[in-house]
Amino acid sequence: MQVSISATRKGLTVPSYIMLLAPAVTFMLLMYAYPFLASIVRSFLDKSGAFSFENYLKTIDLYTKDIAFTFTVTIFNTVCTAVLAILIAVYFRIRQNRITTILSAIYKLPLFIPFVVVAQMMNSFLAPHGLLNVALAQLGLIDLKQPLQLFNFAGLSFGFLWKQVPFAVLIMHGGFQMIDNSYIEAARSAGAGMGKVITRVLIPMNKSSILVSLVLVYSQIVGTFTLPYMLIGGKIPTTITVDIAHRVNYFRDFGVANALGVFSYLLVLLTAWYYLKTKLGETK
Amino acid sequence: MIGVMISASFLMLAPFFLMLTTSLKSSAELKSIGFSIFPKEISFANYLVAMQRGKWVRYFYNSFVITTVTVLVSLVINSMAGYAFARLRFRGRQILFISSLIGMMIPPQTTMIPVFIMLRHFPLVGGNDLFGSGGIGLINSYTGLVIPFIAGSFGVFLFRQYYLNFPHSLDDAAEIDGVGKLRCFLWIYVPLSKPAFATLGALKATQTWNEYIWPLIMTTTSDMRTVQLALALFRDEHEIQWNYLMSATTIITIPLVVLFLFAQRFFVEGIVTTGIKG
Structure with a gap:
């Protein structure tokens, strides 16, 4: 000591x-x-300050769909972020060419843009006659008379991925850079193709960086308010954070807002449990 | 793989590009039917008009003060805690460290209500009495805007990972020379920590500068607005003035890009060195 x-x-x-x-x-x-x-x-307190399950009953009655929606959005985007970020970070690690130089400069841009601005940009980018729909129409993939409607799960996911993938790449890239070239060379000289080098050497050796970045991404998505609020607003289903703001702003109902908060903790607890289990396993 | 990379580049750049082109379009063009990627007529005047609406000097000043204080104080206290967790041995160290990591996983939006109530009833400030009643507490104050962002589990975690990489011989040499733990931290570890300071500094500055919700609920006067809140000047119930909004957005992004360019060398080194190994 x-x-x-x-x-x-x-x-x-x-x-x-x-x-x-x-x-x-x-x-x-x-x-x-x-x-x-x-x-x-x-x-657990009602308006008179007595112990009660009233807030939870109301939350389950009114917001079960939104809780499920938040969980689905979070899991979907964390998995997609994991796949995309690993692909990009691995590419940075194994290839050194003009594309990586350009992309490594570009990918950090979304890190500087706040969610409030991302939401505004996405409002314009994903609109029925926004840049994405126009670009797809010019490629002949859609008809602009029937544009893609993206102010929903799809648009929200696009916004989250746009914002979160660079953050995950940043952390994973650091981990991949730490892996010595000799491991890659040894695997290749033992006959492993690039696919096997990635799945059997690079990803397992960088498991903890990947885990840390995904835990952070997951909890950030659960807690983000601005993007779902500005992109899908009060439409049903929406996310828990939008519901919390709604209960506080329109009803001054802190009891249900807190109960909704507890549901967010429960969603995050999943990753916290897995993360702590891994950490404790490492320290034993 | 190259296809994925090119698509990723397009998707990363497109909204940013859209922000720049929209900022240069005239109001008439934005109101006209049809959409064009490039502005038909470039209107740099949008930037001037956007900055003339509201008290932007004041908003920038507020954001600079809040960001600078938050970054400086958080660097000091997070580096101290990270050093203690990485280099000192004491009872309960592991449990305390792992408990502190849980903070990293709590969505901040869900704890805002209790934090707001606590700061609203902070005793002896903002007209409050000893029991936190009678005034507004830390609402509309720089302190109230800074406090929630000072300590962060991520900062402690990052510094701890960074300091774990140092050899034990460094501590042994300091001990032989009679240097105590605090002086060892200040004289030996801090000067060697530029990458970790740059990494956390850049991330913290980005987070604080970009914060929207907390200033929104903690400020009620125009004079305490930050740049993110000021963007609301271009949005009302009936209309969003996209060209001015995007001009202002481009301008408020510049300080962060400059900061990142300045800190980039250390920043990348910091991420690589810490490895954020978990």
């Missing part, structure tokens, strides 16, 4: 680890742990 004494003030001694950890832990307790626990407690 580290007992290095680093500060002495009028006879008071404080171990250095406490001094180093105290500010971050205090902020985390105040900004994460307290609100997290408070929202759970308040979700």
Whole structure:
């Protein structure tokens, strides 16, 4: 145990680890742990402050479709992000050419664009006569008289992927770069094709980076408000975050809003459980 | 594979490209029927008109203050915690670290209500009494806009991963020289941490600069607006003025792009070095 004494003030001694950890832990307790626990407690209180399941019954009655929709959107986009980000990050790792140079400059652009702006751009890009539909019509793939309607699950997914894939690539790319070339060369000299090098060497060796990036992507998608709010708004189904805003803005109903929040935690708990299981497994 | 990459490039660039071209279109062109990718007549005046609406100097000032303070304070406290988790041994270290990671997974939008209530009732500020009543607490204050973003599990995690890569001989040498843990952190580890500082700094700056919801619920006056909130100036119930909106959007994106170009070398090195190995 580290007992290095680093500060002495009028006879008071404080171990250095406490001094180093105290500010971050205090902020985390105040900004994460307290609100997290408070929202759970308040979700079980009715308007008079008594213990009740009323908020949950109302939530299940009104928002089951939206909870299922949020879960589907999140899983679908996390899986798609995983596939696309792995493809791009692996390509960056194994190929060094003009395309990778250009793409490695381009792919970071969405990182700088906030969701509020992404939503505005997507509103214009995915509109019935927006750039995407016009481009597809010019390629002869659709008729502009019957354009694709994208202000729904499809448009939302497009927006999420546009925003989240670069973030996942950024983290995975770092992990792939750490893998020594000798592993790839050894696999190739043992007769492995590029496909096997990717699936048997690169991806397994970078499993933790991939996991971290996907956990972050998953929880960001569950918690995003602006994009679903501005793209699909109050249409049914919508996401839990839009419902939370709706309950607070129109009804000042914090009980149901907190109960909806607890459903978000439950969705995130899936990844948290898997992540912590992996972490604890590693530390044993 | 090349096909996938080219498609990905198109999809990455297209909305960004659309933002730029829309920002250069005239209002008349946007209202006319039909859609063209390129503006028929380039109208740079949109940028001027957009910046003349509202108090943009004030909005930029607010965003700069909030972003700068958040980034600086979070770098200090996250690096300290990351160092403690990576290099010091104490009872409960692993459990505390893993518990702190849970914060990374809690969707911030779902904890906003309790945080808002807590800051609204913060004692002895904004007209509040000792029990947090009677005033507005930290609403409409820079402190209220900064506090929720200072500590982040991701920052602690990133620094911890970075500091794990250092050899133990570094600590041994410092100990032999009689350098305590705090001074070892300040004199040895901090100067060697440019990539980690640049990485977290760039990510934190992006997150804070781009934040929309928190300033929306924490501010009620025009003078406290940030640049993201100011975009609402071009949108009302009846109409969105796309050309001005996109002009303003392009302008508010520039500081982040400049920051990234400046920090890119360290940033990429930081991500690669930390490996974010989990």
